Amino acid sequence: MNVNTSVSVSEVDALQSGPVYAQIEFRNVTKTYGKVTAVEDLSLTVSRGEFLTILGPSGSGKTTTLMLLAGFEAPTAGDIFIAGRSVAAVPSYRRDQGIVFQNYALFPHLTVIRNLEFPLQMRGINAAERTRRVRRMLERVHLSDLGGRMPSQLSGGQQQRVALARAMIADPPFLLLDEPLGALDRGLREQMQIEMKSLHKEFGITTVCVTHDQEEALTLSDRIIVMRAGRIEQADSPEALYDRPATSFVARFLGEANMLENPDFQFKSDTPQASGTVAMIRPERICILALDAQKRGDADQRQSVNGTVEDMIYAGPLRKYHVRVGNSFFIVREHVASGQQIFRPGDEVCLDWLRSDVRFVAV
Amino acid sequence: MMKLFQKLGRMPIGLTIPAFAILLVVFGIPIVLLFLASINAPAFSATNYLGFFAQTANVRVLFQTIEVSVVATSICLIVGYPTAYLIVAASKSVRITLIALVIIPYLTSGLARTYAWIVILGDRGVINNLLLQLGVIHSPLQLIYNTMAVYIGMVHIMLPVMILPLVSAMMGIDRSLTAAARSMGARPLTAFWRVFFPLSLPGVRAGSLLVFVFCLGFYITPAALGGLRDAMLSTFIAAQVKNSFDISRIATSAFILLAIAVAVLFLLGLDLASAQGRTATTAWKSWVVRISKLDMLKRYFSRFSDSYRAKLWTTQLYQAGDDSRLSNIVGTMFVLLVMVYLHSPGLIVIIMSFSSGTFLEFPPSSISLQWYQTFFGDPSWRGAAWTSIQIGVAVAILSTIVGTLAAYGLNRTHPRLRSFLTMTILTPVTIPVIVVAIASYYGLVNLGLIGSRTGIVLAQSTGATGIVVVIVSATLANFDRTLERAAKSMRAGPLQTFWRVTLPLIRPGVIGGAVFAFLHSFDEVVITNLVSGYSIRTLPLKMWENIRNQIDPTIAAVSSLLMLVPVLWLIILYLTWWRSRLRDHRSRPELET
Ligand SMILES: Nc1ncnc2c1ncn2[C@@H]1O[C@H](COP(=O)(O)OP(=O)(O)OP(=O)(O)O)[C@@H](O)[C@H]1O
Ligand SMILES: [Mg+2]
Numbered sequence: 034m035n036v037n038t039s040v041s042v043s044e045v046d047a048l049q050s051g052p053v054y055a056q057i058e059f060r061n062v063t064k065t066y067g068k069v070t071a072v073e074d075l076s077l078t079v080s081r082g083e084f085l086t087i088l089g090p091s092g093s094g095k096t097t098t099l100m101l102l103a104g105f106e107a108p109t110a111g112d113i114f115i116a117g118r119s120v121a122a123v124p125s126y127r128r129d130q131g132i133v134f135q136n137y138a139l140f141p142h143l144t145v146i147r148n149l150e151f152p153l154q155m156r157g158i159n160a161a162e163r164t165r166r167v168r169r170m171l172e173r174v175h176l177s178d179l180g181g182r183m184p185s186q187l188s189g190g191q192q193q194r195v196a197l198a199r200a201m202i203a204d205p206p207f208l209l210l211d212e213p214l215g216a217l218d219r220g221l222r223e224q225m226q227i228e229m230k231s232l233h234k235e236f237g238i239t240t241v242c243v244t245h246d247q248e249e250a251l252t253l254s255d256r257i258i259v260m261r262a263g264r265i266e267q268a269d270s271p272e273a274l275y276d277r278p279a280t281s282f283v284a285r286f287l288g289e290a291n292m293l294e295n296p297d298f299q300f301k302s303d304t305p306q307a308s309g310t311v312a313m314i315r316p317e318r319i320c321i322l323a324l325d326a327q328k329r330g331d332a333d334q335r336q337s338v339n340g341t342v343e344d345m346i347y348a349g350p351l352r353k354y355h356v357r358v359g360n361s362f363f364i365v366r367e368h369v370a371s372g373q374q375i376f377r378p379g380d381e382v383c384l385d386w387l388r389s390d391v392r393f394v395a396v
Numbered sequence: 397m398m399k400l401f402q403k404l405g406r407m408p409i410g411l412t413i414p415a416f417a418i419l420l421v422v423f424g425i426p427i428v429l430l431f432l433a434s435i436n437a438p439a440f441s442a443t444n445y446l447g448f449f450a451q452t453a454n455v456r457v458l459f460q461t462i463e464v465s466v467v468a469t470s471i472c473l474i475v476g477y478p479t480a481y482l483i484v485a486a487s488k489s490v491r492i493t494l495i496a497l498v499i500i501p502y503l504t505s506g507l508a509r510t511y512a513w514i515v516i517l518g519d520r521g522v523i524n525n526l527l528l529q530l531g532v533i534h535s536p537l538q539l540i541y542n543t544m545a546v547y548i549g550m551v552h553i554m555l556p557v558m559i560l561p562l563v564s565a566m567m568g569i570d571r572s573l574t575a576a577a578r579s580m581g582a583r584p585l586t587a588f589w590r591v592f593f594p595l596s597l598p599g600v601r602a603g604s605l606l607v608f609v610f611c612l613g614f615y616i617t618p619a620a621l622g623g624l625r626d627a628m629l630s631t632f633i634a635a636q637v638k639n640s641f642d643i644s645r646i647a648t649s650a651f652i653l654l655a656i657a658v659a660v661l662f663l664l665g666l667d668l669a670s671a672q673g674r675t676a677t678t679a680w681k682s683w684v685v686r687i688s689k690l691d692m693l694k695r696y697f698s699r700f701s702d703s704y705r706a707k708l709w710t711t712q713l714y715q716a717g718d719d720s721r722l723s724n725i726v727g728t729m730f731v732l733l734v735m736v737y738l739h740s741p742g743l744i745v746i747i748m749s750f751s752s753g754t755f756l757e758f759p760p761s762s763i764s765l766q767w768y769q770t771f772f773g774d775p776s777w778r779g780a781a782w783t784s785i786q787i788g789v790a791v792a793i794l795s796t797i798v799g800t801l802a803a804y805g806l807n808r809t810h811p812r813l814r815s816f817l818t819m820t821i822l823t824p825v826t827i828p829v830i831v832v833a834i835a836s837y838y839g840l841v842n843l844g845l846i847g848s849r850t851g852i853v854l855a856q857s858t859g860a861t862g863i864v865v866v867i868v869s870a871t872l873a874n875f876d877r878t879l880e881r882a883a884k885s886m887r888a889g890p891l892q893t894f895w896r897v898t899l900p901l902i903r904p905g906v907i908g909g910a911v912f913a914f915l916h917s918f919d920e921v922v923i924t925n926l927v928s929g930y931s932i933r934t935l936p937l938k939m940w941e942n943i944r945n946q947i948d949p950t951i952a953a954v955s956s957l958l959m960l961v962p963v964l965w966l967i968i969l970y971l972t973w974w975r976s977r978l979r980d981h982r983s984r985p986e987l988e989t
Contacts (some may be wrong), residue, residue: 103579115714124717125578126587138576142594151590155581157706160698203580 037385054081054239055116055206057102062111064097071097073263074111079207082237085382086250089260090286095243096211098260102241103209104128116206126155131200131238135212136371137192139184145171145195146180152203173232174198190221197229201236214249217349226252247287251275259283280395284313289364291316297359301336302391310393318390321354322383323374329385342376356384409813411805414798415821415861423832423858426839434647434938444648454632454649461629462656464543464618465611468550472558472607475551476646479734480562480599482727494731495563501738502556503962505919507936508955510617511943512741513549514540515748515756515952517621522744522758545621554610554618555738558603565599566592581709601664609657613828620943628772629653630830630922637837637926645668650834657828742959743800749952756949767953777938777950783849784918784935790853791860791917796910798857799864804894806865807872821865824858832859833923840927847929855927856917863916864909871905904976911965918961 050222055264057079064072072094079085087095100106101113104125112121118129131152140148146167153163171177174194184192193213200208213229214222230253233240245248250257257270259282267279278284281292293300293312300312322337329335340358347353354365363384367373376382423939434444448454464650483494501509516522524536539545569592577587589734615630633649725886748756752764772779806814824832836855837846845851875898884890899906921936928937935954942948 105575105579118714120714123714125575126581126583127712127715127717128579129713130579132576132579134572134576136570136572138572139569140573140577140591142591151577151582152580154702155586155705156709157702157704159702160695199580240469352701 053116053206054237056081056114056237057207057241058114059098059101060112061102062108062112062113064094064101064106065109070263072101072108075263075265077258077265077268079239079241081239081303082241084233084240084253086242086244086254086257088244088247088250088257088286088347089266089326090245092262093260094263095245095260099209099211099241099243103130103132123183129203129205130207130209131203131205132209133193133196133200133211133213135215137184137196137216139192139195139199141184144181144183145176148184148195149180149199150201152199156203158203159232170198170202189217190225193217193225194228197232201232205238207239207241210240210244212244212246213242214246217245222246222249229253249370251287259286277392278313278394281311281313284392284394289316289366290314291319291363293361294362298338300391302388302393304393306393309396311396313392313394314386314390316353316364318386319363319365321356321365321367321376322385323376324381324383326383331387334389335385335387337383339381339383342378342380342382344378345376352380356382358384406613408805408808409817412802412817412821415802415865418794418798418854418861419821419824419858421843422662422839422854423835426842427831427835430643430647431651432833433644434608434651436644444644445652447645448648448652457627457629458647458652459504459634460625460627461612464546464550464621464626464628465608465736468547468554468611469549469558469604469608472554474730474733475603476555476558476562476603477596478601478727479555480559482731483559484566487728494735495560495596497735497739498559498563500950500963500966501742502560503915504742505936505955505958506553506614506940506963507616507919507921507943508958509741510549510620511939511955512745513545513552513621513855514943515745515758516741517545517548520755524756539866540621541623543622543626546618546626549621550611550614550739552741553614554607555734557606557610561602562596562599563605565602566596569595605664608660609826609828612653612657613830613832613922615830616940630828633830633834634922634926637834643838645646646834650831653828654831657831661826712772725791727805745952746956746959749949749950751949754949757953767950769954770950771957774950776933777935777954780933780938783932787849787852787856787918787934788914790849791856792910792914794853795857795860795864795913796906799861799909799913800868800906802861803865803868804898804988805871818865818869822862825862829859829922832924836923837926846927847931849928849932852924852932852986853917855923856920857913859914859920859923860913863912864906867909867912868902868905871902871908875902905975907972908969911969915962915965950960 059075059077062072062075063070073093075098087098089095096104101108104120104123104127108121114120115128140151143151149167149170151165153166158166167180168177170181174197176191176194176198179187179191184195187195193216197213214225217225226249233247233253242250242253249337255270256268256270257274259266259274259284267274267283269277274283275287278287278290281290284290284292291314293314296312300306302312306312324339338358340356342354343357344355345352346355350369352367352369352375354363354367356363356365365384432438435441436443483491483498486494496764514521518524519536519538519540521539521540524533527533528536573591573595574587577591578584583934613630615628615634618626618628619631629649630653631648633653634648636646664767744758745950748760749767750757750763750765751757751760752762752766788852809817819826833855836858840846840851840855843851845854879901880893880897883893888896919936921940924934925940928934935958939951939954942951
C-alpha cells in the first residue's frame with residue numbers, strides 16, 4: 034500500500050518544480066545499546082510535508098529515533114526508508130537532510146555566511162549560486178545585516194534562526210529538529226514557534242521534531258507521536274491526542290487529567306465502559322458551582338456530584354480548585370471572569386459536567 | 397604584624413612581592429645585566445653578535461639547534477596529533493587510562509628516560525643483543541650517538557608535552573559540531589579538516605610552542621644520545637660557562653637563543669585564546685593573499701573542487717557506507733604503538749635493574765637486588781639522594797608559600813595587570829632553560845651563593861614558583877568568592893578568612909603545586925649543573941656524570957627508583973583529590989536541606 038502512495042507521489046513531483054520533499058518510513062525498527070533497548074519495534078510513516086513531533090518523557094527513545102533517521106546510528110533490526118529508499122546502511126553524509134541540533138551546533142570559527150554556505154559547498158554548488166542562496170535565506174530569516182558576525186556574537190534567538198536557515202538552505206527533502214527551542218526563554222520561544230510554523234507553511238518541508246515541551250508540540254505539529262519506553266504509545270493529531278487519549282499515560286502526559294478509579298458514586302456515561310479502562314475527564318470540562326445554584330437546562334445530559342474544596346490556586350487567567358468527592362479527588366480549572374463566585378477551602382460545592390466529556394482510557 | 401598583614405590583604409597585589417623579589421634577584425636583574433654585557437654597555441656595540449655570526453662553527457651549531465628543534469617538534473606533532481585525537485575519541489574509561497599513561501612519563505625523570513635509550517640503543521644494548529642472538533647481524537649496529545638517536549630520545553621526552561595540550565583543546569570541541577558537518581554532507585575527512593582541525597589549532601599552537609622552546613634549551617638528550625656533530629647551542633653555552641667564563645660571549649649566545657624563542661612565540665601568537673590573536677592571524681592571512689597570486693589559485697581550485705564535490709554528491713547519495721572496522725583497527729594499533737614507545741624504555745630499565753650478572757641483561761637470566769644494594773650501600777649515591785630530597789623539599793616549601801600567595805594576590809588584581817604579571821612570573825618556565833640557567837648563575841655569582849644549597853634552592857624556585865602559580869590559579873578560578881565574603885561578613889579578618897576558609901578550599905591545588913614543585917626540583921639538571929659549583933651533587937647531577945663518563949649499572953637502579961617516585965606522587969595526588977571530592981559530596985546535601 035505504501036508502495037502505491039509513493040509511486041503516485043513521485044508522479045505528482047514530476048509535474049512540480051522546486052524541491053521534492055520526502056516521505057519517511059520506519060519499518061519494525063529496533064535499536065539496542067548493549068542491554069538497553071532504546072527503540073523497540075517502531076513502525077511509523079511520516080507523509081510528505083507533514084510536521085511530526087515525537088513527544089515523550091526522558092529516556093523514552095526520542096533522540097535515538099532522530100539519530101537513526103539522521104544516520105548517526107544504524108538500526109539493530111528493521112529498516113528505514115526515505116522516499117522509498119532503504120537507508121539503514123547509509124551514513125549521515127550521504128543523506129540529503131537538514132538538522133537543527135539542540136545546541137544549534139553552529140561552527141564557532143566561521144561567520145554566519147560561511148556557516149550557511151557549508152551545506153552548499155558540500156553539495157558542490159558553485160560560488161555565485163552559493164552567495165545568491167545565502168543572501169536570500171538571510172533575508173528570509175531577517176538576518177541580512179548579521180552575515181559577517183561570528184556565532185558567538187549573536188543572541189540566542191538569532192543563533193536559532195541561523196541554525197534553522199543552515200538546515201534549510203540546501204533544500205533538503207526533510208528537516209530534523211532536536212529540541213529546537215529548548216535553549217530559548219519563554220517569550221522568545223513563543224515568537225519562534227510562530228516563525229517556524231510560518232516557515233513550514235511556506236516551504237511545506239517534511240519535518241520531524243523531538244521535544245518534551247507539550248505546548249510546543251501542540252502548537253507546531255500536524256501529528257504527534259507519544260513515546261514510552263521505546264515504543265509508540267499513541268500517534269494522532271494534536272486535537273485528537275488531547276481530546277481522545279488512548280491510555281492513561283497519554284492523558285497524564287499531555288495536560289492534566291482527572292482519573293476516576295473506583296469512585297464511590299455511580300458514574301454515568303453515554304458509552305459503555307470496556308474492561309481494563311478507566312474514566313477520565315479534563316479539569317477544564319468540569320464546572321464548579323455553589324450547592325444552591327440553579328440546575329442547567331440540559332441537566333439530563335449532565336452529571337453532578339457534591340464535594341468539598343480543599344485548595345484554591347490562583348494562576349493569572351485561571352483558577353484551579355482541588356475538590357474532594359468521597360474517596361476521589363478532582364482538579365477543576367476555571368477561567369477567571371467577572372462576577373464569578375470564588376470558593377474557599379472548606380466550601381461545599383457541586384461539580385457538574387457533560388456526560389459526553391467523559392473518556393475511557395486504557396490503564 | 398597583624399596590621400601589616402591586614403594592609404597587604406587590602407592591597408592584594410602586595411602578596412606577589414615575595415615571588416617577584418626572588419624572581420628579580422635570581423633571574424630578572426641578572427638577565428638585564430647580561431643583556432647589557434652582550435651589547436657592551438655602556439659603549440653599546442653589536443661586536444659580540446657580529447663576532448658570534450663571524451664564526452662558522454657558531455652558525456653551524458645555531459642552525460643545528462633550530463633544525464633539531466623544528467624536526468623534533470614536527471615529529472611530536474605528527475605523532476601526537478593523531479594520538480590525542482584517538483584518545484579524545486575513545487570511551488570515557490579508556491580515555492582516562494590513556495591520559496594517565498601519557499602523564500606518567502611526563503612526570504618521570506627525563507634523565508632516567510634518556511638513560512633507558514642508551515641501554516636500549518647502545519652497542520651492547522637490548523636491540524643489538526637481540527639481533528646478534530637471532531643471528532640477523534654479526535657485528536653491532538651503530539644505533540646510538542647519531543642524529544637518529546637524538547630524535548628518538550627527544551621525541552620520547554617531548555611527546556607528552558605535545559599530547560596533553562592537544563587533548564585538552566580537543567576535549568573542548570563540541571562533538572555535535574562534526575556530527576552537524578556530516579549531516580550537511582561532509583565526508584568524515586572533510587568534517588575533520590573543515591571543522592575539527594581549525595578548532596583544535598589552539599592546542600596545536602600551545603603544544604608546538606612548548607615543545608619547541610623546550611627543545612631549544614634542553615641539551616641532556618642530545619648530549620647523551622647524539623654524536624659529536626649533534627651539539628646544540630645550549631650544550632655549547634654550558635661548556636663555555638664551565639671552561640672559560642667570558643660573560644659577554646656567553647650572554648650573546650644566550651640572547652640569540654632567547655631571540656629565536658621569542659620570535660617563535662610571537663609568530664605563533666603568545667596569547668592563544670584571545671581574539672587579538674585571531675585578528676592578527678587573519679590580518680596575516682589577508683596580507684599573504686594580497687602579495688601572492690594565491691587568491692586566484694584558490695578560486696581556480698575551489699571551482700575544481702566544487703565540480704568534484706557535486707559529482708561525488710550525486711553519485712554517492714544514499715549509497716551504503718564504507719566499513720569503518722579497518723580504520724578502527726588501524727587507530728587502535730597506532731595508539732598501542734605510541735604507548736609502547738612511551739613506556740617500554742622505562743619498563744625495560746626497571747626489569748634490567750634486577751639483573752644479577754656484572755652487566756645489565758635483558759631479560760635478566762636471574763633476579764637480584766645487587767644494584768639496589770650498591771646504590772644504598774654507596775655513601776656517594778646515598779648522599780646525592782639525600783641532598784636531592786632536602787633541596788626538593790626546600791624548593792617545594794619555598795615555592796608553594798611564595799607561589800600560593802602570588803596566585804591569591806593575582807586572582808584579586810585587575811585582569812589586564814594580572815595577565816601581565818602572570819606572564820612575568822612564568823618567564824622562567826616559558827623561555828629556554830639554558831637561558832634561565834645562565835641568568836641564575838650570574839645572579840648567584842653576584843650574591844656569592846654559587847655552590848651552596850641556598851643558591852640551588854633559589855635558582856630552582858624561580859621555575860617551581862611559576863608552576864605553583866599556574867596550578868593554584870586554576871583552582872582559585874573555580875573558587876566561589878561568596879564563601880569568602882560570607883566569612884568576612886561574620887567578622888573574620890582577612891588573614892583569618894584566608895587561613896580558615898580559602899586555604900582549606902584550595903588545598904588540592906596547593907598540594908598539587910607542591911608536588912609538581914618537588915618533581916621539578918628533583919629532576920632538574922641544566923640549571924643545577926651550572927650553579928652547583930663542584931661541591932654539591934644532587935641525584936640527577938650524579939646520574940648525569942655517570943651516564944657520560946662510565947656506564948655503571950647502578951644507574952639502572954637509580955632510574956627505576958626515579959621512575960617510581962612520580963607514580964607514588966600521582967597516587968598521593970589522586971588520594972587528596974578523591975578525599976576532597978568525597979567531602980564535597982558529603983557537604984552538598986547539607987547545604988541543600
Ligand atoms: N549511546 C548510548 N549508549 C547506551 N545507552 C544509550 C545511548 N543512547 C541512549 N541510550 C539509552 O537509550 C534510552 C533512550 O535514550 P534517548 O536518548 O533516545 O532518550 P530521550 O527520549 O531522547 O530522552 P531525553 O528526553 O532525556 O533526551 C535511554 O535509556 C538511554 O539511556
Ligand atoms: Mg534526548
